[in-house]
Amino acid sequence: xxNSIYKLSxxxxxAIVAGGDVAAQSTRNLSMTEAIELSLKxxxxxxxxxxxxxxxxxxxHEMWNNHLPDLKVxxxxxxLNSPTLDLKxxxxxxxxxxxxxxxxxxxxxxxxxxxxxxxxxxxLFSGFRIKYGVESAKYLEQAAKLDAETDxxxxxxxxxxxxxxxxxxxxxxDLVKENLKQQEQRVADFSNLEKNGLIARNDLLKAQLQQSxxxxxxxxxxxxxxxxCINMNLMLGLPEDAQLIPDSxxxxxxxxxxxxxxxxxxxxxxxxxxQSLSYKEKAAVAGIKATKGEYYPGVALTGGYIGAYVPNVxxxxxxxxxxxxxxxxxxxxxxxxxxxxxxxxxLHQVQATEELMNxxxxxxxxQAYQNYLLSxxxxxxxxxAIEQANENYRITKNKYDNxxxxxxxxxxxxxxxxxxxxxxxxxxxxAVVAYKKLQQTAGTLTDDFQATR
Numbered sequence: 001x002x003n004s005i006y007k008l009s010x011x012x013x014x015a016i017v018a019g020g021d022v023a024a025q026s027t028r029n030l031s032m033t034e035a036i037e038l039s040l041k042x043x044x045x046x047x048x049x050x051x052x053x054x055x056x057x058x059x060x061h062e063m064w065n066n067h068l069p070d071l072k073v074x075x076x077x078x079x080l081n082s083p084t085l086d087l088k089x090x091x092x093x094x095x096x097x098x099x100x101x102x103x104x105x106x107x108x109x110x111x112x113x114x115x116x117x118x119x120x121x122x123x124l125f126s127g128f129r130i131k132y133g134v135e136s137a138k139y140l141e142q143a144a145k146l147d148a149e150t151d152x153x154x155x156x157x158x159x160x161x162x163x164x165x166x167x168x169x170x171x172x173x174d175l176v177k178e179n180l181k182q183q184e185q186r187v188a189d190f191s192n193l194e195k196n197g198l199i200a201r202n203d204l205l206k207a208q209l210q211q212s213x214x215x216x217x218x219x220x221x222x223x224x225x226x227x228x229c230i231n232m233n234l235m236l237g238l239p240e241d242a243q244l245i246p247d248s249x250x251x252x253x254x255x256x257x258x259x260x261x262x263x264x265x266x267x268x269x270x271x272x273x274x275q276s277l278s279y280k281e282k283a284a285v286a287g288i289k290a291t292k293g294e295y296y297p298g299v300a301l302t303g304g305y306i307g308a309y310v311p312n313v314x315x316x317x318x319x320x321x322x323x324x325x326x327x328x329x330x331x332x333x334x335x336x337x338x339x340x341x342x343x344x345x346x347l348h349q350v351q352a353t354e355e356l357m358n359x360x361x362x363x364x365x366x367q368a369y370q371n372y373l374l375s376x377x378x379x380x381x382x383x384x385a386i387e388q389a390n391e392n393y394r395i396t397k398n399k400y401d402n403x404x405x406x407x408x409x410x411x412x413x414x415x416x417x418x419x420x421x422x423x424x425x426x427x428x429x430x431a432v433v434a435y436k437k438l439q440q441t442a443g444t445l446t447d448d449f450q451a452t453r
Contacts, residue, residue, distance in 0.1 A: 027243040032250040039159040042237030049148035056144035060137040066130045075116035115308035127296030132289040139283035146276035153445045160436045164429045167246040169225040171425045176218045179418045183211040203407040251428045255435045263442045270443030277354045284347035291343045294336040297328035368438040375431035382424040389420035
């Protein structure tokens with residue numbers, strides 16, 4: 001009997017959940033759909049994913065801005081000492097004896113100067129660096145959005161797992177409480193029989209010990225439920241002391257398993273992480289082309305304005321210029337090759353990751369598919385086990401009443417009956433989780449959730 005009670009305690013501890021004092025706090029009915037909506041709204045992981053998408057969008061805008069002209073404006077005001085000024089041109093004086101001095105020419109004392117200038121440069125050709133830089137940024141933006149969708153599916157699956165644990169822990173409490181009432185009634189009956197000398201004292205003690213063990217199992221189940229509630233509340237952004245009541249209707253429906261080939265085709269078409277790798281590969285190809293652009297010269301349209309003022313010497317204004325500039329870095333001839341090799345290595349990494357992902361995808365689909373088939377079979381087996389456990393208890397109870405078996409046999413049959421009920425309840429919840437995992441592996445979990453909204 002002690003071994004069976006131990007197994008029962010382990011089974012009750014399998015449900016991992018959260019909460020507080022069950023009696024002292026308010027309760028809230030929570031459907032699986034509502035739990036998923038709240039988790040998507042409050043997920044810190046998705047907030048990080050959104051920030052990464054925003055960064056990718058901003059990076060694309062930054063790369064596109066390279067098409068726009070650069071406009072630089074500068075101005076300076078200078079205070080000067082008394083410089084030596086030797087003008088080689090005449091200033092219009094009739095005198096032919098302009099004097100050169102160690103200071104300044106007479107009447108031409110210069111103590112300050114100011115100038116301002118503006119230059120504009122419009123790129124006309126940059127060796128395709130701008131073009132392919134923008135193209136690469138666009139692909140990386142798409143990859144970031146797809147990565148965010150993958151994170152979204154992870155959040156949904158984690159919520160489903162937590163919701164299932166919450167359901168299992170609460171059902172454990174219900175089933176154990178129901179069994180505890182039977183134990184209490186049995187102890188009361190045995191007490192009366194023992195007082196009348198109809199059963200041995202040892203039989204009463206065995207019944208009382210089983211009742212104590214069931215009470216401990218109930219305490220473990222309630223603690224697990226409390227922990228699970230806290231976990232769910234943190235995930236959903238709810239008050240930590242909220243008591244959540246999951247909807248058992250989420251575990252009534254059974255889903256068709258389909259064929260493994262259909263799931264694999266779906267995964268190849270819908271897996272966001274696989275699509276993300278495809279865009280990253282395209283971005284890497286564009287990055288190689290952008291790097292090779294350094295082999296080419298840069299051509300730009302330039303224009304500018306210059307103004308200057310030096311008291312007693314000159315005033316310059318309306319000095320405009322426009323032209324075409326050519327720039328080429330000859331160092332690119334022997335430096336760019338290494339950069340191209342680095343960009344090519346990155347492409348090979350992405351391609352190798354993509355091949356690895358394809359192999360991993362087939363394995364994940366097969367594992368998820370087999371796990372779901374197993375969970376479906378377990379439901380059927382545990383359903384039969386309940387019938388067998390009920391019949392076994394009925395027969396054992398009749399034999400006990402006729403003094404054909406001892407108290408230990410009766411209590412073991414009772415534990416087996418409770419264990420069968422717990423196993424069946426857990427199997428139904430695990431089957432739903434397994435099917436949702438299969439959908440996630442095939443890339444259709446988000447679509448399935450959106451269809452139910």
